[in-house]
Amino acid sequence: MRDNWGFVLAAYGLAAVVLIAYWRFLFRREKELEDATAIRHDLRQPSRNPASERPSP
Amino acid sequence: MRRLLGGVTLVGLLAGLVMGFGIAPRETTQGNVQRIMYLHVPSVWVAYLAFGVVLVASIAYLVRRAESADRLAHASAEVGVLFTGLTIATGSIWGKPTWGTWWTWDARLTSVSILFVMYLGYLLLRGMVDDRERGARFAAVLGIVAAFNIPLVHFSVYWWRTLHQPPSLMKPGPGTMPGIIVAALLVNFAAFTLLYVYFVTRRARLLRLETEAEA
Numbered sequence: 001m002r003d004n005w006g007f008v009l010a011a012y013g014l015a016a017v018v019l020i021a022y023w024r025f026l027f028r029r030e031k032e033l034e035d036a037t038a039i040r041h042d043l044r045q046p047s048r049n050p051a052s053e054r055p056s057p
Numbered sequence: 058m059r060r061l062l063g064g065v066t067l068v069g070l071l072a073g074l075v076m077g078f079g080i081a082p083r084e085t086t087q088g089n090v091q092r093i094m095y096l097h098v099p100s101v102w103v104a105y106l107a108f109g110v111v112l113v114a115s116i117a118y119l120v121r122r123a124e125s126a127d128r129l130a131h132a133s134a135e136v137g138v139l140f141t142g143l144t145i146a147t148g149s150i151w152g153k154p155t156w157g158t159w160w161t162w163d164a165r166l167t168s169v170s171i172l173f174v175m176y177l178g179y180l181l182l183r184g185m186v187d188d189r190e191r192g193a194r195f196a197a198v199l200g201i202v203a204a205f206n207i208p209l210v211h212f213s214v215y216w217w218r219t220l221h222q223p224p225s226l227m228k229p230g231p232g233t234m235p236g237i238i239v240a241a242l243l244v245n246f247a248a249f250t251l252l253y254v255y256f257v258t259r260r261a262r263l264l265r266l267e268t269e270a271e272a
Contacts, residue, residue, distance in 0.1 A: 005089060005090075011093045011096055019139075030259065030263050037266065037270065
């Protein structure tokens with residue numbers, strides 16, 4: 001029987017593309033959400049302006 | 058921990074490629090196209106595993122109403138759909154040179170297509186229900202019902218006359234394959250299982266972050 005390397009390459013190539021695409025989706029979405037969470041966390045922190053905490057004379 | 062798991066998974070996948078292409082011999086009947094087996098069979102194993110986890114996590118969610126169980130079911134279903142799609146695609150590519158056709162409506166191919174569509178429906182259902190708790194409950198019921206299709210897929214080659222060959226590895230009784238081919242398959246099974254664990258842990262974490270972002 002012929003070896004049909006083209007079919008072997010097609011199967012492994014397709015699997016590689018699909019799995020890498022899914023990994024990239026997970027990686028990017030996670031980074032987006034982590035960045036958004038960090039920004040939200042910063043916004044919720046009370047402002048620490050030393051000038052506003054100084055007692056008036 | 059995630060980086061370590063990712064690294065080990067990558068090493069496992071590379072080892073699987075070395076076993077499948079470098080160590081395992083050329084099969085005498087089918088030639089080198091048989092090497093698709095080292096991708097196709099572990100893919101369907103991961104699909105079975107993923108949908109089995111969906112079943113257990115769905116039952117756990119209905120009993121305890123733990124959001125972590127719901128997230129695990131959701132993540133596992135998504136990864137299972139991915140690997141079922143890969144199983145169908147790689148099987149079709151393997152079928153053309155060996156059977157002479159890309160597709161035939163035999164019992165194994167039809168039942169695995171139904172499995173794929175059912176879990177695709179499971180994911181769509183989650184997106185369709187606005188109330189998160191209700192959506193999780195409906196999905197859990199569907200996750201339990203859909204799991205009944207798994208034995209149907211696996212045993213379809215025994216119960217009906219099919220073009221698809223019977224299982225070579227996941228079957229009772231002594232094996233008929235040469236040891237080196239079994240070894241190559243087992244390395245790929247281990248690597249794909251690691252890949253499943255890696256994807257599911259990352260996806261479940263992502264789902265938690267999404268819930269926190271919406272709150």
